[in-house]
């Protein structure tokens with residue numbers, strides 16, 4: 001087992017992978033990315049991730065046909081080569097290499113980079129007791145549905161959260177509209193239903209959130225997608241984050257105040273367990289293993 005990379009057609013050990021300093025991903029953050037989790041060597045929800053990658057590429061007007069690139073089989077090959085049972089496939093596509101000037105020359109060829117590493121594991125205490133979050137001002141741009149690598153607001157806000165002793169922060173707009181975490185979507189439980197902000201341009205349309213809504217349907221739990229005000233979030237019965245690497249992560253306090261009784265809620269536990277089993281093809285989902293990608 002080893003961490004490996006793929007750069008423009010060639011697989012190599014991670015430490016040998018390089019790109020040009022004239023790459024627009026480096027110069028301007030002119031690039032998009034995806035993170036796909038693999039369980040038992042199999043990519044989970046790959047079709048959804050690649051669909052979103054296509055959306056991000058179109059939004060940045062980067063011309064690259066993912067089917068021609070055979071991206072799906074490259075991801076599978078990388079997962080086989082790295083050999084990790086639970087792996088994280090990272091894909092980054094930049095506009096390409098050119099002398100630094102805002103307008104890229106015509107015909108520029110996108111740079112395609114992938115890395116394959118072990119899937120980060122969420123700590124047992126975080127899963128058992130939930131995490132503490134803080135709220136933060138929404139300082140990002142108007143196209144947050146694009147999974148772009150220009151993540152400075154997210155990075156700085158996460159740094160502030162960690163410096164303050166919080167696990168993460170939730171972006172909240174000046175009018176109190178709840179957006180999302182720095183690398184996750186946010187869901188609250190109210191009256192037995194899952195309630196989460198509208199998947200418009202202001203947030204990333206999480207593949208995990210989509211999967212969670214399907215788990216909820218399987219469990220007979222209703223979902224409501226609508227604007228969520230911060231006051232409502234503070235008064236939630238339960239709260240959790242969703243992301244590819246953190247799966248379903250319980251939140252038990254916000255800005256130092258407990259959510260409900262400050263314990264991980266019953267519905268959150270059911271969502272965590274159901275997602276865990278679906279992703280790994282366990283329990284009632286054993287027969288779905290082959291279709292999980």
Ligand SMILES: Cc1ncc(COP(=O)(O)O)c(C=O)c1O
Nearest residue numbers: 183184185204206207208243244
């Ligand atoms: C800002 C943001 N929101 C939400 C998510 C969750 O998306 P997904 O569930 O597809 O991993 C991410 C994941 O990285 C993210 O960066």
